[in-house]
Amino acid sequence: MNTTFTVILGIIAMLLPLFVGRLVWKRFDTWFGRNDEDYMNSLDHFLKKIGFTILVAFALLWLGMGLVFSGNGG
Numbered sequence: 001m002n003t004t005f006t007v008i009l010g011i012i013a014m015l016l017p018l019f020v021g022r023l024v025w026k027r028f029d030t031w032f033g034r035n036d037e038d039y040m041n042s043l044d045h046f047l048k049k050i051g052f053t054i055l056v057a058f059a060l061l062w063l064g065m066g067l068v069f070s071g072n073g074g
Contacts, residue, residue: 006069013067014061017057021053021056021057028049032048
């Protein structure tokens with residue numbers, strides 16, 4: 001694979017989890033908020049929100065980097 005192509009795909013693979021993580025963080029309350037303001041202000045909800053966001057972002061980063069560097073070294 002061309003070096004320039006690899007660098008461009010690597011940058012995209014690193015930036016995509018940031019954008020998707022931000023989207024997950026903003027939409028988490030509508031998906032799992034239960035329409036309960038007290039629950040959404042609790043530590044339990046915050047820890048689930050940050051954990052799910054990190055899990056999604058890390059999984060996307062892992063898949064992206066795996067695809068970028070999956071070519072043979074020759």
